[in-house]
Amino acid sequence: MRYVKWAFWTVIVLVVGGFLHYTLPQHDIVRVVGTYQERQDLTDWTRIFWSTPDDQSGTLTNRDVQFIQAIRANGKPMVYRNEDTGWRWPPYFKFDTATLQTQADDLRSTAEAPKWAVVTHYGWRNQFLSIFPNAVGIRPVAGPDVRIIPWVNIVILGGLLVLILLIRAMWRQFRERTIEPLIDEAADKWDELGDRAEAMDGKARGFWARLVGRGRK
Structure with a gap:
């Protein structure tokens, strides 16, 4: 029974920890290198990783999604989706997708003349499943070594x-x-x-x- 008990609590901790890690805001210091819009199919189980704003029908099989391309301070690439969350979960109440995309465009820079920004987001990035974290905020910072609390x-x-x-x-x-x-x-x-x-x-x-x-x- 001891092993069953430990297995039960291990599963609970993993599920709760994964839920919190996915939902809570995270901060990346990046250099924005581009933005684009692409139509995404929402026909498989990965649909749960895409937003379902209040102004979009839950029966849609595809829609246009905006993306933000960035380079992290360590040189690794990162791509964020830019979707409204509306009044749904997680409760970020994001309705400013167009504004955020404009701010990201304004922060574009090159490696020779970098502009650094902190992107606040939730979610995970997985290339095999085509999962992208959702950016909920972006603002300029002084450099890649800025500490975010x-x-x-x-x-x-x-x-x-x-x-x-x-x-x-x-x-x-x-x-x-x-x-x-x-x-x-x-x-x-x-x-x-x-x-x-x-x-x-x-x-x-x-x-x-x-x-x-x-x-x-």
Whole structure:
């Protein structure tokens, strides 16, 4: 049972951790090198990684999506999709796709004369599945060594930690005040039933012994 318990909690941690890693905002310092628009098919299971804004039907099989091409500070390429999230999950309430695309165009630069920007996004990049993180914000920064403090993530994760500790404390109190007394009471009754069964067994043995003794006489 110990292995089953650890396997269960491992799966829970992986699922929750993956959900948070996908949903919470991340920050990349990049150099924008281009933008483009491309029609994307939404006919397979990877549709879950594309936004479904409120102003677009969930029955669409394809649509035009805007992209932002960038180079990270370490020289590796990165491509972001630029889609509205609307009022749906995750709750970024993004309605300014056109504005963000214009800001990205304005920050274009070359390796010889770089302009650095921090792109705030959520999601993952996977070339094999054609999955792109969704950019939700972009702003210029002084250089590639600027330190970005993820205040939103700190607040959300801190709040989740406090909530988990609160639920754990409430569960422990509930267990101590309600469940454990019931278990102790049930154990006491079980012991009492066991004592009664032993007493009845002793009486039955004595009665049988007396009957056997009388029969021998």
